Amino acid sequence: MFMNENRIVEKICEFPTKLGEISESxxxxxxxxxxxxxxxxxxxxxxxxxxxxxxxxxxxxxxxxxxxxxxxxxxxxxxxxxxxxxxxxxxxxxxxxxxxxxxxxxxxxxxxxxxxxxxxxxxxxxxxxxxxxxxxxxxxxxxxxxxxxxEYLNTPKIIVTEGYHLQAAYDTSGNYIFEDGCGIVLKDPEKYPYVTAVLNSRISRLFPSVCGHGMMYSSSATPALMKRFPIVFPEDRLTEDLISNISGYLMFLNQQKYAAGYNTANWLNELESFYEYISDLLVVDTYLGDGIDPRLLDTLEENIHPYAGDMNSDNDESLLSVLYYIKQRILESSNFKKYEFDTEFSGILSFL
Structure with a gap:
């Protein structure tokens, strides 16, 4: 049965682990x-x-x-x-x-x-x-x-701000000054890409409703409320690695789009949208469960690897070519458009 917004919010609220528990500050x-x-x-x-x-x-x-x-x-x-x-x-x-x-x-x-x-x-x-x-x-x-x-200046951190919805960016150098929003320093530095992906996912768009469900009414991007953000890690480490690697891709692609400015090519926008969509699928599936066709998951695991997530290379064009090639491999090997997600999961994703 398709879950409405209230049921989705209730389910998210039931997760016991909160962002504050995995954060140093x-x-x-x-x-x-x-x-x-x-x-x-x-x-x-x-x-x-x-x-x-x-x-x-x-x-x-x-x-x-x-x-x-x-x-x-x-x-x-x-x-x-x-x-x-x-x-x-x-x-x-x-x-x-x-x-x-x-x-x-x-x-x-x-x-x-x-x-x-x-x-x-x-x-x-x-x-x-x-x-x-x-x-x-x-x-x-x-x-x-x-x-x-x-105290945490020059320490890597996630900075979360709130526009139309939550937005999160990973400050690798740790030297950005901000006034609005909040900074998040995790206990485990390896979790930064995954948590950044979750905070930019469609799940995070429901956080204001989660706050309202708990009778907490204020801006979502405050330290007191962000500590209560429900955080879920996949049971399968491979899925977490997929999300983390794609998060690395999206960090790189956002930088490329910014550098291109108003001259951003359509294929670059489409490339970013593709990986953001895949990230959303994986994160929503982690929270709400069993919506992704196992064959598609196998295809993602075969094609998305950490080596392409190394975004410190000086050869940007080479990295873009790799990411475009991975996208084509996923589309061709999985018949991506032909895959049907179960009715409930598909409805949830479009709803979010």
Missing amino acids: IFGGISTKNGLLHRLSVPEGSESDSLYLCEGLCKPVILEPELIYPYVSGPFSQKFAFNSSTYRFMLPYEMSGKNKKEFKIIPPEELKSRFPMTYGRILEFKSQFSHDNSPLDSADYYSVRGRKLL
Whole structure:
């Protein structure tokens, strides 16, 4: 019998393992007193690592790059992987010598002597926006709140934001600053690709309803609620590996689409859609069960391998060719379009 939305939500709520249990930490982003002071962008066509556009002063500024970090702008971040963008965040903090996970704010006098350009910009901003020409005698003016994010800066993590629905991207370097959404540091680093795929799947679109079922009403992408996201791993390790490998493919394909910009070829869009659809099939089947034709599953296992998931190669065209070839192999060897999913599973997937 076809499951309606309420029954699907109830079933998802019944899963005992939550995201918080497999995470070392789930935390919120940065908050500031003077957001415009910290936010920057890179001028179009600039090759300098010191030249930025100040969002608050509306003019170019030269700053020390050691204090500048990539920034997730707004709730609509990329899916699966972060791409090079023009947004930056000024963070006058540095790692403590005693504890590499502890970031401390740089006091004004030290900032003035070691980072004079950043110090001068803060003074100018304070003068123009606060009409205060007094000396900078306290770091309070440029301090930020978000101890956990600072603690896990430079640590790989998933960053989840909420636009029309949840979106998750794996920050491999761990140095992205964000304000909206939350960061997720997993206990087992090998689980990042799988969890990223789940958080981008159609299952995640039901999470607001799952929250409502538990009488939890607020934005879904908050640490308190994300800790309660039901997480399910396939009983078969091969299926988990398939999802993880495809997640790697999608990280690479999203980066390629971003690099192409408005000139993205139709075949690249279709390639991404194909792998995203396969990922959805596998994740939904993991949560709701027994909907995929075993012959198709065998075909996926025969063709999707970790070697094609190594997205650190310098030869992008070669990797794209491999992914296109794998797609064709799956379509040809499995008669993909002829396979019928059982009625309940097919209905659920279209419903989601």
